[in-house]
Amino acid sequence: MDAREETIRAADGYAADGFLCSEAVLLALSESMGVESELIPRIATGFAAGVARTGNVCGALSGAVMGLGLRYGRDAPETEPGRRPYWYSRWLAEAFEEAYGSVTCPGVLGLDLGDPDDYRRYTEKDMWATTCRDVIKTATGLAYDLLQREK
Numbered sequence: 001m002d003a004r005e006e007t008i009r010a011a012d013g014y015a016a017d018g019f020l021c022s023e024a025v026l027l028a029l030s031e032s033m034g035v036e037s038e039l040i041p042r043i044a045t046g047f048a049a050g051v052a053r054t055g056n057v058c059g060a061l062s063g064a065v066m067g068l069g070l071r072y073g074r075d076a077p078e079t080e081p082g083r084r085p086y087w088y089s090r091w092l093a094e095a096f097e098e099a100y101g102s103v104t105c106p107g108v109l110g111l112d113l114g115d116p117d118d119y120r121r122y123t124e125k126d127m128w129a130t131t132c133r134d135v136i137k138t139a140t141g142l143a144y145d146l147l148q149r150e151k
Helices: 003-016 021-033 042-053 059-072 087-100 105-109 116-124 127-149
Strands: none
Touching: 003 021, 003 127, 021 042, 021 059, 021 127, 042 059, 042 105, 059 087, 059 127, 087 127, 105 127, 116 127
């Protein structure tokens, strides 16, 4: 198994163990880069389920953005000439939207997790297992690909 597949399987394993989408992706990406911090996965917790079921950016995508920030994020306000400091997030969001048609949880799932009836449908259909885990794997793979491309 190659390193990309190992990273994707790690994210899926974390999700299977009970970590939230944003946490699982960040954990797997940080491990693949050899980054350790007591803040991982805690810093990602609130981003799960589209920022606490508010219908915002998908948690898996948020976790991937945080993971990429471990390598490409800034420590000082300087900016690389000709490149915005958040270029990696833009690339990732565009690739994710191409894959799913949206970057939000409701857009990806077709349900608003903040709505009690939609959340009931989500749980009845076991969408964590049937949809979200695949989204976690996709977000992790897209981020991993960018990490390799921009070495």
